[in-house]
Ligand SMILES: [Fe+2]
């Protein structure tokens with residue numbers, strides 16, 4: 001995509017698969033898989049930040065506020081799940097309590113600004129919405145968030161060097177974490193999740209979400225998207241994970257989904 005898109009201003013994370021054999025060790029595979037939800041979050045915050053100043057009609061603002069709220073829910077759930085389940089389970093498996101302490105600390109760093117965004121969204125109506133205010137809040141934490149999302153991949157890669165890191169056990173934990181995340185998010189958010197993916201990313205070498213039957217995007221588009229179709233217009237991709245111009249950018253006004 002040549003025009004401004006959801007791969008900036010905060011940069012996406014390069015996956016380990018781009019430069020190494022992910023089958024080398026479960027740690028590499030897990031680090032690789034973690035890049036996908038992280039990049040979803042980055043595409044989401046970029047889509048919010050870039051489109052916010054151009055959302056003007058009250059009905060569009062209402063949809064936009066729902067989109068922003070969905071993004072907050074995604075971010076909050078991801079980090080809560082890591083702290084409640086994934087990190088403690090991996091630490092137990094490698095017999096190294098505190099291995100993820102640095103990650104948890106970073107969660108708390110960006111959560112201050114992130115919580116301010118959540119609070120702002122909660123008190124804001126289409127009549128009182130201010131893009132400058134919202135983006136001002138995002139400016140306070142998005143760089144820390146991106147840094148964390150990027151740094152956590154390196155921490156996961158470092159699991160490879162842990163003497164007690166058993167590949168099968170780690171993969172089992174990662175799979176369970178994935179299943180928990182899917183359950184937690186629910187099918188209503190499926191159009192949102194798919195709309196934050198990019199099937200062309202890094203030459204289309206990835207398949208995320210993994211194991212998704214071919215009919216799911218159809219179901220997501222024609223059924224699950226219905227209650228909040230207006231909000232999903234802010235997604236950078238369609239329900240088939242195909243990147244599309246950000247609809248609310250002035251240069252893309254009138255572009256179809
Ligand atoms: Fe993560």
Ligand SMILES: [Fe+2]
Nearest residue numbers: 079082103152
């Ligand atoms: Fe994290």
